[in-house]
Amino acid sequence: MKNTITASITFSFKGKSFSPSTTLDLDTYLEKSTTLPNFYPLIARENNFDLYSYEYEMMQAESIYYSNARGQVAEFVAEGKLDINAFVVAWQENKILSKLSDIAKEHMNINDFQQHTELKKAMFAAYLAGKNNIK
Numbered sequence: 001m002k003n004t005i006t007a008s009i010t011f012s013f014k015g016k017s018f019s020p021s022t023t024l025d026l027d028t029y030l031e032k033s034t035t036l037p038n039f040y041p042l043i044a045r046e047n048n049f050d051l052y053s054y055e056y057e058m059m060q061a062e063s064i065y066y067s068n069a070r071g072q073v074a075e076f077v078a079e080g081k082l083d084i085n086a087f088v089v090a091w092q093e094n095k096i097l098s099k100l101s102d103i104a105k106e107h108m109n110i111n112d113f114q115q116h117t118e119l120k121k122a123m124f125a126a127y128l129a130g131k132n133n134i135k
Contacts, residue, residue: 003027003071003091005082007039011062013055020047020059026073030091036084039064096127 008021022043029036040060041051049056065080072094076087100123101113113120 001071003030003073003087004068005066005070005073005077006068007043007064007066009040009043009059009062009064011058013058018055018059020044020049022046023068026087026091027071030088034092035088097124100124100127 003026004023005026006021006023008019010017010019012018020043022039024039024042026036040056043049043064044051044056044059049059064082066077066082067080069077069082072090073082073087076083076090097113097120100120101110104110104113104116104119104123108119110116110119
C-alpha cells in the first residue's frame with residue numbers, strides 16, 4: 001500500500017483565513033532521496049502561493065497538520081503531528097527487508113520471511129555490515 005498523507009496549514013493573513021493543503025505520496029520522495037522534502041513550499045505551490053510573499057511567511061509560521069494517512073505512515077501520525085524521522089527510518093528498513101525477503105525466496109525457497117525471524121535478523125545484520133564496510 002502506498003504511503004500517502006494530507007498536509008494542511010491554517011493561518012490568517014490581512015484579515016482572511018486560509019487553509020491550504022495537499023496530498024503527498026511519500027514513497028515517491030523516499031524512492032529518490034533518503035529524506036522527505038520541506039512540505040511548506042510544496043503546499044504553497046499546490047495552492048498558488050508565491051514563495052516570496054508575506055502570505056507565505058505567515059503560512060510558515062504555523063504548524064503543518066497531517067491527516068488521512070494511508071499505509072505505514074499512519075503508524076507515525078498522532079493528533080495531527082507526523083514523526084517524520086521515525087517514519088523515514090521505518091520506511092527504509094521495510095524496503096531493505098522486502099529486498100532481503102526476495103533474496104531468501106529466490107535462494108532458499110522461503111515464502112514467508114516473517115516465520116524465519118533468526119534468518120531475517122542475520123540477513124539484516126549482514127546487510128548493515130556490508131553497508132558499513134565492517135570487516
